[in-house]
Amino acid sequence: MILRLLGAFFVIVVCSNRVPAQDCNISIEGYVIDEGTGLPLSHANVVIQELSFGASTDDRGVFLFEKLCEGEYHLILSHIGCAPQKMHLDLIQDTVLYAVFRHTPVSLDDVVVMGKKNNLSTQSNLSVNRQVIEDNANQNISKLLENETGVHLIKNGSGIAKPVVHGMYGNRLIILNNGIAQSGQQWGNDHSPEIDPFAADKITVLKGANALAYSGGNLGSLILVEPKKIEREPHLHGQVGYSYETNGRGNSLNARIGKYSPILAWKLSGTLKKSGDKRSPDYYLNNTGIEEANLSLQLEKSWNDKIFVDFYASTFNTTLGVLRGSHIGNVNDLEQALVNDEPLFTEPDFSYSIDEPRQEVSHNLIKLKTKYFFDDNQYLDFVVASQINDRKEFDVRKLGRSVIPSLSLKQYTTNIELKYAKEFGDQWRFTVGSQNILTDNTNVPETNILPLIPDYISYKSGLYTTLSKQWSSFSISGGLRYDFEGQDVATISRGVVKEIIRYDNRFHNFGSVFGLKYSMTNTQTLAFNSGYAMRNPGINELYSNGLHQGVSGIEEGDPDLQTEKAIKNTLEYTWIPSSRFSVNSLIYHQYFQNYIYLKPQNEIRTTIRGAFPVFKYEQTNANIYGLDLSTQFMLTNSIFSTLKYSYLRGDDLGNDLPLVFMPPNSLSGSLVFRANRSIKVSSEINLDEFEFEINNRYVFAQNNLLLGQDFVAPPPAYNLIGMKLSSNIILSNYKFRCFAKVDNLLNVRYRDYLNRQRYFADELGVNLTFGMNVKF
Amino acid sequence: MFKNALLLLFVAASLVMTSCEKEDPVIPNEEEVITTLNYTLTAVGDAGIVTFSFQDLDGDGAGAPTITGGDLVANTTYTGVLELLNETESPAEDITEEIEEEDDEHQFFFQSDIDGLSVAYNDEDEDGNPVGLSTTLTTADAGSGSLTIILRHEPLKSAANVSDGDITNADGETDIEVTFAVEVK
Numbered sequence: 001m002i003l004r005l006l007g008a009f010f011v012i013v014v015c016s017n018r019v020p021a022q023d024c025n026i027s028i029e030g031y032v033i034d035e036g037t038g039l040p041l042s043h044a045n046v047v048i049q050e051l052s053f054g055a056s057t058d059d060r061g062v063f064l065f066e067k068l069c070e071g072e073y074h075l076i077l078s079h080i081g082c083a084p085q086k087m088h089l090d091l092i093q094d095t096v097l098y099a100v101f102r103h104t105p106v107s108l109d110d111v112v113v114m115g116k117k118n119n120l121s122t123q124s125n126l127s128v129n130r131q132v133i134e135d136n137a138n139q140n141i142s143k144l145l146e147n148e149t150g151v152h153l154i155k156n157g158s159g160i161a162k163p164v165v166h167g168m169y170g171n172r173l174i175i176l177n178n179g180i181a182q183s184g185q186q187w188g189n190d191h192s193p194e195i196d197p198f199a200a201d202k203i204t205v206l207k208g209a210n211a212l213a214y215s216g217g218n219l220g221s222l223i224l225v226e227p228k229k230i231e232r233e234p235h236l237h238g239q240v241g242y243s244y245e246t247n248g249r250g251n252s253l254n255a256r257i258g259k260y261s262p263i264l265a266w267k268l269s270g271t272l273k274k275s276g277d278k279r280s281p282d283y284y285l286n287n288t289g290i291e292e293a294n295l296s297l298q299l300e301k302s303w304n305d306k307i308f309v310d311f312y313a314s315t316f317n318t319t320l321g322v323l324r325g326s327h328i329g330n331v332n333d334l335e336q337a338l339v340n341d342e343p344l345f346t347e348p349d350f351s352y353s354i355d356e357p358r359q360e361v362s363h364n365l366i367k368l369k370t371k372y373f374f375d376d377n378q379y380l381d382f383v384v385a386s387q388i389n390d391r392k393e394f395d396v397r398k399l400g401r402s403v404i405p406s407l408s409l410k411q412y413t414t415n416i417e418l419k420y421a422k423e424f425g426d427q428w429r430f431t432v433g434s435q436n437i438l439t440d441n442t443n444v445p446e447t448n449i450l451p452l453i454p455d456y457i458s459y460k461s462g463l464y465t466t467l468s469k470q471w472s473s474f475s476i477s478g479g480l481r482y483d484f485e486g487q488d489v490a491t492i493s494r495g496v497v498k499e500i501i502r503y504d505n506r507f508h509n510f511g512s513v514f515g516l517k518y519s520m521t522n523t524q525t526l527a528f529n530s531g532y533a534m535r536n537p538g539i540n541e542l543y544s545n546g547l548h549q550g551v552s553g554i555e556e557g558d559p560d561l562q563t564e565k566a567i568k569n570t571l572e573y574t575w576i577p578s579s580r581f582s583v584n585s586l587i588y589h590q591y592f593q594n595y596i597y598l599k600p601q602n603e604i605r606t607t608i609r610g611a612f613p614v615f616k617y618e619q620t621n622a623n624i625y626g627l628d629l630s631t632q633f634m635l636t637n638s639i640f641s642t643l644k645y646s647y648l649r650g651d652d653l654g655n656d657l658p659l660v661f662m663p664p665n666s667l668s669g670s671l672v673f674r675a676n677r678s679i680k681v682s683s684e685i686n687l688d689e690f691e692f693e694i695n696n697r698y699v700f701a702q703n704n705l706l707l708g709q710d711f712v713a714p715p716p717a718y719n720l721i722g723m724k725l726s727s728n729i730i731l732s733n734y735k736f737r738c739f740a741k742v743d744n745l746l747n748v749r750y751r752d753y754l755n756r757q758r759y760f761a762d763e764l765g766v767n768l769t770f771g772m773n774v775k776f
Numbered sequence: 777m778f779k780n781a782l783l784l785l786f787v788a789a790s791l792v793m794t795s796c797e798k799e800d801p802v803i804p805n806e807e808e809v810i811t812t813l814n815y816t817l818t819a820v821g822d823a824g825i826v827t828f829s830f831q832d833l834d835g836d837g838a839g840a841p842t843i844t845g846g847d848l849v850a851n852t853t854y855t856g857v858l859e860l861l862n863e864t865e866s867p868a869e870d871i872t873e874e875i876e877e878e879d880d881e882h883q884f885f886f887q888s889d890i891d892g893l894s895v896a897y898n899d900e901d902e903d904g905n906p907v908g909l910s911t912t913l914t915t916a917d918a919g920s921g922s923l924t925i926i927l928r929h930e931p932l933k934s935a936a937n938v939s940d941g942d943i944t945n946a947d948g949e950t951d952i953e954v955t956f957a958v959e960v961k
Contacts, residue, residue, distance in 0.1 A: 329929075329950025344947045345930070396929070396949065398808060399874050445802035450835075455801040488798045494837035496864075498803045547836050554836050606841055608810050608832050610926075610953030 024069040028089075030097040032061045032077070041079060041579070043637065043676065044099075047688075049074040049086075052730070056677075072234075078689065088233045127204035130228075133197050134773055135726060135739050138243045138252035138273065141197040141225065147697070149628035149644045150207050150586070152663035155755040156190035157323045158248075158278045158764055159290045160359075163193070164754065165205055165221035166588055167624045167648055167662050171538040174214055175223045178312050180367055181214065183413035183439060184389040187453070187540035189756060194316045194363035194389065196294035198254045199269045201228040207570070207586060207628070212464055212479040212513045212531070213419075213433060219533045220568040220590065227312070230258055230265040230300050243771030247764055248288070249350065250275025258298075265300040276352035277321075280762035281747045283342045287321040289354045308371040316363040321354040326760045327396060330610030334759060338712050343761045356402045360392045378422040381433075385415040407452060408444040413437060427470040435462045441539070450498075452546040452555075454491040456539050460484065466513075473519040481511040485536055491543050503543070507536035507563060527572040537561040541596050541617045554605055555598065556616045564619070565593040580634040587627050595622035595652075597660065600709070620654030624662070638676050643669045649704055660709050664702040664717075664753050670695035678730070688728035688735070695722045702753045715758055718750035736774040743767045809835055810871050812861040813954055815925060817846075817854035817913055826854070828923070830954040833863060845957035848893075850918045856895065856911040858884065858925070860952075875909060875927075882951075883933060884908025885926040885943040890960055892916020893923070897941065905933040906941070920959040927952035 032041045040061025047054035048065065050073050055063045070092055077085045077099055089095070128144050136144055142161035145151045152164040165173055170189065175182040177195050185191050197203065204224040214222055238257030244250065251274050258267030273292035277284045296314035325343025328334055337344065367385040374380070392405040419433035437460040443451040466479035487505040492498055511534065517527040544557040568590040576582040601614040626648035634640040645667045650659030675690040702714040726739035747766040751758040815828040826848060832841035848854070860871035875882050879901040885908070886895035895913050897906030908927075931948035933939060938946045 327949065330953055332953065333950050344949075398878060398929070401808065440798075443801060445804060448804050448807050450804060450806060451801075455798055457798045490798050490801050492801060492803055494834055495839060496833045500800050500803070605836070605838070606832075607836055608813060608830060608841070608952055608954060610950055612836075 024067060026068045026070060026091055026094055028065040028068065028075075028091070028095050028097060030057070030063045030099060032057045032063070032079075032099045044077060044079040045677065047076045047078075049076055049735075052733075054678075086231075088231065127202050130201045133200060133203070134239075134241060134254075134737075135724075135741075135771065137198050137241055137254045137271070137771070138245055138250055138275075138769060139197070141193055141195045141203065144197055144203060145205060145223070147644070147668060147695075148205060149630050149646045150588075150626070150648075151205055152646075152666075152754060154189050154661075155752065155757070157326065157755070157757045157761070158285060158288050159275075159320050160190055160192045160322075162186075162189070162191065163205075163223060164663055165207060165223065166590070166626060167650055167659075168219055168221050171541070172219050172535065173221055173223065175225065176214060177225045177365065178227065178314075178367055179369070179383065180365065180385045180387070180415055181437065182363075183387045183411060183437075184361075184363060185391050185409055185411070185453075187538055187544075190322075191359075191361075191391070192320070194318070194361055195225055196269075196271050196292075196296065196314070196316055197225070198256075198271045199227060199294065199296040199314060200225045202226050207588070212466060212481050212511060213431065219535060219566045220531055227267070227296075227298055229310075230260055230267050230298065233258075233260050235259065237776065239773055239775040241771060241773035243769055245275070245767055245769040247767035248275040248278040248290075249352070250290070263301075267298040268296070269298075270295045274352065277350050278764050279350075281749045281765035282762065283346050284348070284350060285323050285343070285761055285764075286345060286347050286351070287324045287353075287355050287358070289321045289352055290318065291354065292316075292318040306373050308373075310369050310371075312365070312367045312369075314365045316361075318359075318361050319354055320359045320361070322357040322359065323757055323761055324355070324357070324396075326757045327357045328760075330607075331604070331612055332610055334711060337760050356394045356396045358394050360394070360405075362388075362390045364388045377424065378420070381417070381419040381421075383415065383417040383419075385417075387411075387413040387415075389413070401448075405444075405447055406449050408447050409451075409453075410442050410444055412440045429468045430466070432465040433463075435464075436460070450492060450494070450546060452548075453540050453544050454489050456487055456489040458488070458539070459486045464511075475517045477513070477515045479513045483507075483509040483511075483534075485509070487539065489539065489543060491545075494545060503559060505536075505542075509534035509536060509563065523575060523577045525572075525574045527570075527574075529568075529570045529572075531568050533566050533568075535564045535566070537563070537596055537617075544617075547612065553600075554612050554614045556614065558617045561596060561617060561619060562594045564596055566595075567591050581632070583629075583631045585627065585629045587625075589623070589625040592622040592624070594619040595659075597622075597652075620652050622650060622652050622654075622659055624648070624650045624659070639671070639673050641669065641671045643667075651704075657706060657709065658704040660705065661754070662702070662704065664714070665700040666697065667700075668695065668697040684732055686730040688730055690727040691725070693724040695724070696720070697722075699752065711759060714753045715751035718748060718752075720748060720750075721745045734774075736772060738773075739769075739771050741769050743769070806835075806864060807862065807869065808871075809862050809864055810860050810952065811835070811863045812859075812868070813925065813952060814859040814861070815956075816857045816859065817848070818857075819849065820853045820855065823849040823852050823854075828956040828958075830956070831863070835864075843954070843956065845923075845959075848913075848915050848958060848960045850915055850960050852915050854913040854915075855898070856913045858909045858911075872909060875907070879907045879909075880905070880933075881930050882907060883928055883931050883938070883946065883948075884911075885928065885941060885946065886911065886913075887924045887926070887943070888921060888958070890915075890919045890921040890923075890958060892919075893921075893958070893960065895941065897939075901933075903933070905939050908941075915960045918960050920957075922955050923958045924955045925952065926950060 032044045042057050042059045044057040046063050057063045073089045073091055075087050075089055142153050142163045145163050146153050150166050153161045154164055154169055155161045170186050175193050184194055206222040236259045241254040243252050253272045256269040271294040276289045277286050278288045294316045299311040302308045324345040365387050369383045372380045389411040391409045393407040395406040416436045421431045423429050439458045442455050462483040464481035468477035485507045489503040491501050493501050513531040515529040519525045541561055542557045542559050544555055548555050570588040572586045574584045596617055596619055598615045599618040601616050603614040604611045605614050629645040632642045647665045648663050650662035652659050670693055672693045679687040679690055698719045701717045705714055722743045724741035728735055728737050744766050749762050811833050813830045817826045826846040828846055829844045862869040862871055880903055893915050895911050897908055898910040898912055899907050901907050928946050928948035929951045931946040935945035
């Protein structure tokens with residue numbers, strides 16, 4: 001049964017069995033335990049929402065409510081340093097409740113449930129919870145992860161961003177949306193993941209080496225975007241949130257509604273966003289507006305506690321403006337842009353209009369998952385999913401042709417996945433699974449431009465198995481994986497006479513992982529992970545061909561590229577001496593054979609548009625290694641502080657050069673005041689979970705780069721200060737959440753090395769965001 | 777259940793396996809491509825006609841362009857006419873007409889390192905600003921060097937000195953930039 005609870009709800013076990021009680025004389029007794037230390041958790045707050053009535057746990061972690069009437073209640077459990085948790089309780093008799101609080105002071109967020117028990121996983125992970133998602137509902141999914149250690153962003157201006165984990169991005173980093181590998185044009189550094197974060201309840205970054213159970217091409221790290229299972233909450237509940245940001249005059253509206261019933265549980269979530277030109281400290285970044293409309297539907301149904309079916313459908317639609325001044329002619333224009341104070345085509349006025357260059361992208365996902373329990377210890381998962389990704393990019397063209405996209409790609413993907421899991425013996429766990437992914441990628445012939453990447457069909461079929469075992473202070477896991485990928489590609493040759501050249505590729509990839517986790521003492525844990533993975537070259541690396549106007553270069557693939565092989569080792573050390581102080585450190589090293597990268601060539605190609613540098617996909621051996629460090633300490637019962645540091649270095653061993661486009665190091669810290677109990681403003685108004693935060697983020701200059709590896713030296717280091725104020729406001733019977741935050745408080749002028757528009761424009765200046773969220 | 781699921785999986789897998797041939801893509805008709813620039817100079821007097829030409833039929837491809845410069849006569853005035861072609865199509869498409877239609881959004885600039893060689897505009901758009909499809913080229917003393925012709929899309933024609941042919945403040949996006957070897961004899 002425990003297996004079945006996994007992922008279902010959270011960690012609350014409700015036991016109810018005592019003397020049958022009379023009306024209005026029922027008690028709830030609760031024990032709260034800190035999972036990190038295993039000790040009782042004092043000063044945890046428990047509120048019965050319906051009664052606006054609360055209690056705190058004592059030194060033994062115990063709380064007690066007495067003289068309650070029979071009925072349905074919602075309990076909200078919270079503790080400083082933890083996300084509040086809400087549960088529904090149908091109170092008919094005296095009840096004892098055990099709550100294990102994921103009070104991992106390392107991260108403010110609850111930790112992802114990876115196995116039957118959280119600590120079964122030997123892999124390092126961190127996650128962003130629902131509260132963070134709601135308070136940043138105006139941001140894109142990548143931006144939410146920016147503050148986590150080991151995570152960076154590749155940006156293309158202000159609105160387009162994709163995550164980088166331990167230096168891996170694009171083809172090397174899989175994003176799982178709802179368990180399904182997000183498909184689309186991930187190869188493009190100017191393509192954001194097409195996922196609405198508001199539809200998710202948790203976004204997790206797995207940083208280890210053993211994300212083996214997920215489809216091929218991934219070299220260790222992984223991003224999981226997950227909705228929670230629909231809570232067993234028989235009433236109609238929902239929420240509406242709105243936020244406004246001053247920079248770009250952005251509006252964002254989210255709504256979510258859901259209801260559980262044994263017949264069918266459902267949840268519907270929608271998002272609308274619109275923002276206009278963003279502003280750097282000195283000028284408007286013209287044509288950087290965003291429009292977005294998303295909808296998702298989640299349905300769940302179960303039969304006899306044996307068969308669980310969930311259905312998920314989502315649609316994501318966006319129009320993204322790209323800074324006009326970043327669309328340039330030739331290398332002389334680029335040189336001009338590098339010396340200009342402000343980007344070309346900068347205009348003095350704000351506008352919501354999105355002109356060319358712009359991207360119009362839609363992504364649709366539909367998924368059906370069936371989970372069948374043979375018995376309490378073994379189950380079978382069967383997943384069928386389909387995705388349609390439609391991307392159109394519009395450039396400035398002559399004679400009214402701007403309305404015709406310059407790039408128009410349609411991609412259909414179908415996933416069929418099967419997984420069997422079994423627990424046996426004494427804490428042994430075994431899984432075996434298969435994944436089959438068919439991708440059909442087509443250039444819609446409307447552009448009148450030779451496509452940058454060719455039409456293709458790819459078929460991936462993977463088989464994996466994992467085995468893990470847990471002892472009292474020791475756990476061990478291992479696994480093997482095999483993937484076949486077939487690519488049927490139809491390219492169009494360059495040159496004067498255009499003809500179709502076909503390629504039929506077959507790749508065989510192997511992977512293996514091994515992990516160990518050892519709880520040395522009650523307060524110290526050591527985890528080691530090692531993984532070997534192979535990734536065959538992607539279509540863009542093999543066959544892309546053409547002019548990339550954003551960087552003013554000609555990019556050429558190489559059809560003879562070999563499969564890339566990588567070994568990654570991670571060592572994680574966690575020390576939680578008390579609930580007041582914790583340290584987490586992760587050291588990683590990844591060695592690559594045949595690392596594929598885009599290398600500038602010693603060739604300047606003359607075309608009628610002028611001269612362009614040529615970039616070609618080449619291979620080398622490489623080392624990428626680094627350190628993620630995070631610590632949290634409580635100064636008083638209501639003030640705590642965090643400090644995070646990420647170090648990363650990449651070396652091209654074949655050419656004895658630094659690797660290009662690696663994230664710079666960063667150091668960030670925050671100081672948070674969180675009120676332990678609600679603050680009474682007047683007899684009518686109470687402030688609950690009042691929180692004030694000051695944060696600081698320092699990004700070092702990328703010094704591991706030689707002159708001549710880029711058009712211009714990497715931008716200097718920068719420091720950003722931010723503030724955030726948030727609270728639940730309780731107005732007699734109504735409760736709503738309000739927040740206000742300032743980013744780049746000092747309006748600092750800066751550029752970031754991983755922003756492809758660093759050649760052209762400064763990053764955003766000061767931005768003030770206000771938001772409100774009502775739950776019902 | 778288990779057996780059924782497996783069966784379904786294999787049926788589905790074999791289905792996708794057999795339908796794995798990608799159909800032929802449509803080779804796009806690249807109507808916007810400019811392959812060729814001809815700058816025809818006709819001497820006022822009897823010094824004859826000289827044509828500078830730049831031809832690159834494979835566009836961004838690896839094939840090098842054919843660039844033909846020429847000799848000019850010292851102390852002579854020429855009338856210059858620019859012609860832009862897309863020779864990937866047959867018959868070749870005249871792109872000059874597109875520039876004429878959008879002449880307020882385009883301007884040619886002429887730069888030379890030869891002393892005394894100057895180019896003046898002979899045409900204007902509907903706002904009275906120069907375009908550069910029709911020009912007057914004047915040579916002075918003998919010398920050798922180069923002539924660079926640049927076409928800017930969406931330049932700031934009203935910016936300082938731009939209408940006199942100075943590109944410094946023109947901004948905009950470069951559509952064409954070609955350089956010819958020139959000898960003034």
